[in-house]
Amino acid sequence: MTRRRLAFTLFGLLIVVFGSLAGNLVAGNEPSLGLDLQGGVSVTQEPVGEYNSESLDLAVERIRERVDSLGVAEPEIIRQGDAIVVNLPGVDNQDEAIKLVQVTGAVLLRPVLLSQMIDTPDSVVDDGSSTTTATPNGDATTSTNVSTTIATAATTLPSSTTTLPGGPSRPATVTSLPTDTTTTPATTAVDAQSTTTTVASTDAPTGTEAPTTDVTLPTDMPDPTDPNATVFVQNADGTEFYQLGPAFATGEVFNNDAQADIISGGWGVRVTLRGGATGADLWNSGAARCFAKDSSCPSGRMAIVLDGVVQSAPSVNQPSFTGGVDITGSFSEGEAKDLARVLKSGALPVRLQVQAVQTVSPTLGSDSLRAAIISGLIGVGLVLLFMLLYYRSLAAIVVAGLLISGVIQWNVISLLSSTNGLALSLAGIAGIIVSIGVTVDSYVVFFEKLKDEVKSGRTLRNSAERGFKSAWRTILAADIVSLLGAFTLWYLTVGSVRGFAFFLGLSTLCDMIVAWFFTRPTMLLLARSNFIARRRVFGVDPSALAPGGAA
Amino acid sequence: MSDTRPANRRGILGRLYHGETSVDFYGRRRYGFLFSGLLVIVTLVSLLTSGLNLGIDFEGGVAWQVPASSTFGTDEARDVVEENGVEVANAKIQTLKSGDVESIRIQVGDQTTEVRSAVQAALAEAAGVDVNDVSVSSVSSSWGRSITEKAVRALVVFLVLVSLYIAWRFEWRMAVAAIAAMLHDVLISVGIYSIFRFEVTPATVVAFLTILGFSLYDTIVVFDKVQDNIERFAATRTGMADITNVSMNQVLMRSLNTSLAAVLPVISLLVLGSGVFGAVALREFAVALLVGLSIGSYSSIFVASPLLAVLKEREPRFKNLRGLHSTGAELEHMVVTGTSSGLKNVRRQVQADEHTAPSANVTPGALLTHPPRPRKKRRR
Numbered sequence: 013m014t015r016r017r018l019a020f021t022l023f024g025l026l027i028v029v030f031g032s033l034a035g036n037l038v039a040g041n042e043p044s045l046g047l048d049l050q051g052g053v054s055v056t057q058e059p060v061g062e063y064n065s066e067s068l069d070l071a072v073e074r075i076r077e078r079v080d081s082l083g084v085a086e087p088e089i090i091r092q093g094d095a096i097v098v099n100l101p102g103v104d105n106q107d108e109a110i111k112l113v114q115v116t117g118a119v120l121l122r123p124v125l126l127s128q129m130i131d132t133p134d135s136v137v138d139d140g141s142s143t144t145t146a147t148p149n150g151d152a153t154t155s156t157n158v159s160t161t162i163a164t165a166a167t168t169l170p171s172s173t174t175t176l177p178g179g180p181s182r183p184a185t186v187t188s189l190p191t192d193t194t195t196t197p198a199t200t201a202v203d204a205q206s207t208t209t210t211v212a213s214t215d216a217p218t219g220t221e222a223p224t225t226d227v228t229l230p231t232d233m234p235d236p237t238d239p240n241a242t243v244f245v246q247n248a249d250g251t252e253f254y255q256l257g258p259a260f261a262t263g264e265v266f267n268n269d270a271q272a273d274i275i276s277g278g279w280g281v282r283v284t285l286r287g288g289a290t291g292a293d294l295w296n297s298g299a300a301r302c303f304a305k306d307s308s309c310p311s312g313r314m315a316i317v318l319d320g321v322v323q324s325a326p327s328v329n330q331p332s333f334t335g336g337v338d339i340t341g342s343f344s345e346g347e348a349k350d351l352a353r354v355l356k357s358g359a360l361p362v363r364l365q366v367q368a369v370q371t372v373s374p375t376l377g378s379d380s381l382r383a384a385i386i387s388g389l390i391g392v393g394l395v396l397l398f399m400l401l402y403y404r405s406l407a408a409i410v411v412a413g414l415l416i417s418g419v420i421q422w423n424v425i426s427l428l429s430s431t432n433g434l435a436l437s438l439a440g441i442a443g444i445i446v447s448i449g450v451t452v453d454s455y456v457v458f459f460e461k462l463k464d465e466v467k468s469g470r471t472l473r474n475s476a477e478r479g480f481k482s483a484w485r486t487i488l489a490a491d492i493v494s495l496l497g498a499f500t501l502w503y504l505t506v507g508s509v510r511g512f513a514f515f516l517g518l519s520t521l522c523d524m525i526v527a528w529f530f531t532r533p534t535m536l537l538l539a540r541s542n543f544i545a546r547r548r549v550f551g552v553d554p555s556a557l558a559p560g561g562a563a
Numbered sequence: 564m565s566d567t568r569p570a571n572r573r574g575i576l577g578r579l580y581h582g583e584t585s586v587d588f589y590g591r592r593r594y595g596f597l598f599s600g601l602l603v604i605v606t607l608v609s610l611l612t613s614g615l616n617l618g619i620d621f622e623g624g625v626a627w628q629v630p631a632s633s634t635f636g637t638d639e640a641r642d643v644v645e646e647n648g649v650e651v652a653n654a655k656i657q658t659l660k661s662g663d664v665e666s667i668r669i670q671v672g673d674q675t676t677e678v679r680s681a682v683q684a685a686l687a688e689a690a691g692v693d694v695n696d697v698s699v700s701s702v703s704s705s706w707g708r709s710i711t712e713k714a715v716r717a718l719v720v721f722l723v724l725v726s727l728y729i730a731w732r733f734e735w736r737m738a739v740a741a742i743a744a745m746l747h748d749v750l751i752s753v754g755i756y757s758i759f760r761f762e763v764t765p766a767t768v769v770a771f772l773t774i775l776g777f778s779l780y781d782t783i784v785v786f787d788k789v790q791d792n793i794e795r796f797a798a799t800r801t802g803m804a805d806i807t808n809v810s811m812n813q814v815l816m817r818s819l820n821t822s823l824a825a826v827l828p829v830i831s832l833l834v835l836g837s838g839v840f841g842a843v844a845l846r847e848f849a850v851a852l853l854v855g856l857s858i859g860s861y862s863s864i865f866v867a868s869p870l871l872a873v874l875k876e877r878e879p880r881f882k883n884l885r886g887l888h889s890t891g892a893e894l895e896h897m898v899v900t901g902t903s904s905g906l907k908n909v910r911r912q913v914q915a916d917e918h919t920a921p922s923a924n925v926t927p928g929a930l931l932t933h934p935p936r937p938r939k940k941r942r943r
Binding site: 056058095105106107110365366367368369370371372383384386387388390391392394395398399402438439443445448449450452453456457460464482485486489490491492493494496497500501503504505509512513516 | 620676680683695698699700701702703705706707709710713714716717721724725728729732765766768769772773775776777779780783784787791813814816817821823824825826827828829830831832834835856
């Protein structure tokens with residue numbers, strides 16, 4: 013290997029490592045601290061009973077939204093298998109934290125008592141119209157044709173302007189015509205889905221905050237998720253504000269088959285009703301009331317509410333439905349899919365059970381952190397002192413290697429902290445401290461082999477090359493075992509063991525990187541110079557090492 | 564200006580430094596086995612009789628931690644918990660000291676959310692602190708079981724993978740010896756927890772895993788040397804006992820160095836972190852690591868390697884030379900030069916045969932004055 017290539021490798025590594033350090037510093041990335049170092053509340057929940065992956069995903073999203081809306085700094089929301097771990101640093105009220113993260117993905121169906129548009133930029137029809145058309149038979153697949161025809165019928169409805177959202181449809185078979193697609197009178201409704209595709213508004217998606225509208229609010233706002241209360245809530249993008257009556261049903265009236273589909277030329281959602289008293293009957297009793305616009309549902313619209321946020325509020329176009337329901341309107345494809353997902357989740361809401369709660373007081377956390385850092389640094393100092401005594405000037409290379417390894421780890425942890433929400437926990441610090449031993453060991457293995465080679469009479473240059481080669485084999489064999497362990501543990505476990513596994517893997521990789529890209533070029537270059545030969549680093553007479561010297 | 568004294572005139576440290584020790588590890592293997600056996604027996608007895616003091620993370624349960632004061636101690640805490648209808652017979656109530664702050668930790672079985680909050684409020688009132696100063700941890704028993712199961716499953720998978728890797732990279736005997744030594748280390752570390760009734764928390768599990776990883780790492784480095792020497796001595800009639808001894812003496816300094824480098828930060832964590840700064844959370848963790856890392860270094864030399872030697876001696880290649888090993892100056896010669904003398908070997912074997920009962924192991928080959936030329940080794 014030429015001197016130039018070695019130098020190139022060495023400087024390449026230094027540029028990459030310190031370049032990314034500078035990048036991280038400029039970007040202001042720094043490692044975020046785990047709960048055990050910072051104090052806070054950690055809640056672990058696991059779904060129990062029957063649930064589907066939609067409802068679990070949705071639950072995680074809802075938790076994230078709620079936590080974000082609370083303004084917790086650096087919350088950590090992690091899916092570990094089916095378990096959801098929420099770490100809230102700096103939060104000390106445990107009950108609040110538990111309440112915050114307990115979402116179900118349960119959907120409530122509530123009658124709309126009043127609705128009020130908030131700051132509508134474009135002229136969305138206030139009193140939006142939607143069409144409820146019905147497919148007569150209970151079978152979703154056969155209903156397709158029917159509803160298409162219905163949809164056509166719907167388009168003829170007066171209120172079907174372009175801005176109109178869809179209404180649930182499945183005509184009641186009161187007309188006793190199973191295939192009847194007669195244009196049931198459509199009441200108009202504004203769909204809660206606005207035509208924009210932006211995500212939830214920044215203001216209080218949970219509806220606990222008073223919206224900036226002229227709707228007067230009662231001073232004691234009921235919990236928007238209470239099914240038995242009359243509540244005030246917004247839609248997802250904060251464009252409309254509703255007063256909703258007590259829920260007459262939950263999303264469980266639907267089957268777990270909601271699907272976004274093109275219905276009557278636009279995106280809509282099609283879902284079938286569960287049979288019997290807890291399904292179609294319940295839905296129909298509500299639909300009938302809304303259709304009749306009686307006092308419990310004066311607007312004729314039915315809101316689909318997830319966790320205190322109106323997802324859609326179509327008007328009901330039929331008094332009764334048999335097979336399924338079509339919700340049509342001015343949905344974009346994404347909006348229709350979102351709504352379908354909400355309905356799917358609502359059909360089988362996930363029941364999250366709090367499995368573990370942990371509160372760490374901030375002082376306890378910061379004490380541990382300070383103690384760990386100070387004693388860790390002193391420990392490293394002792395190791396370096398020992399290296400200095402033992403290997404004398406070669407210890408400089410050990411110091412540099414540890415420094416580079418430390419910088420690489422700092423870089424990776426900082427970057428992952430800001431992008432993936434990785435947090436440095438006590439277990440992680442333990443892993444790093446232990447890794448110091450492993451990194452130093454790589455040097456010890458190498459130096460000892462070098463010593464052997466020198467003693468058996470080889471030139472220093474030759475010894476360095478042979479020594480590194482055999483040391484590298486050893487380092488690789490031992491590090492692969494550590495990596496195997498790290499990956500297995502990371503993949504198969506949860507909690508702090510997983511955190512430990514991550515840092516073990518990271519520090520092992522750093523060890524290999526430093527050995528190959530730093531130690532190797534440095535030592536091989538030094539071996540060609542007089543640096544080592546002039547000093548008695550291996551306890552061998554330097555004259556023996558000088559070229560031409562007696563062995 | 565240079566140290567040109569022959570090896571045998573240097574002091575013990577000098578010889579260590581130069582890798583020229585001649586300790587007969589193989590000959591003393593029985594002491595190592597005996598010592599380890601005793602430790603394992605003590606551990607097993609302790610595990611079987613008193614078991615482990617598992618924290619709530621594994622068994623499920625609730626733990627409250629309240630700042631203590633002169634008017635609020637463990638007895639008061641017990642009364643408060645009992646008043647709220649929680650069974651205190653099996654409750655663990657202890658005083659924790661962290662720096663100048665003293666707090667009381669009450670740990671009971673699984674409770675409902677209502678009871679949890681009620682006790683929290685009652686404790687806060689009794690201790691005269693804010694509710695938020697009472698920290699509560701709770702883990703449901705099913706969750707505790709499931710993380711334990713996951714950890715055990717991960718461990719089994721890991722062991723299988725590592726065994727396969729070592730068997731592939733080295734050979735199966737080394738895998739057996741390495742895994743045995745690792746189990747020995749972890750078992751003894753667990754034993755410390757059982758004997759001293761330390762509470763096993765997730766951090767403890769992390770410590771055990773660290774020990775496990777370090778033990779394997781250290782053993783692999785030693786075995787790498789053994790394998791090196793097996794190749795180096797392949798041309799001579801050298802028994803596994805000698806190869807083991809030579810390897811051990813050659814890596815002795817590395818092992819001591821590495822152990823020191825790994826243990827120094829841990830000692831610092833123990834003495835400074837928990838002693839001076841009073842971070843109790845670190846203490847048991849550091850104790851487990853300290854014991855585990857020391858045991859790990861010990862076992863790679865005194866358990867794993869002799870075990871490997873015993874296993875290897877069953878191979879036909881080393882069978883004839885079973886148990887024969889040189890000591891003293893001869894061993895030193897081998898350690899320093901990395902070569903052996905066939906003549907000496909045979910002489911020793913003959914002597915050995917004279918001392919012991921007539922052995923059927925003496926083959927005509929062993930009586931040759933020089934060893935047969937070994938088969939040329941294929942280049943790897």
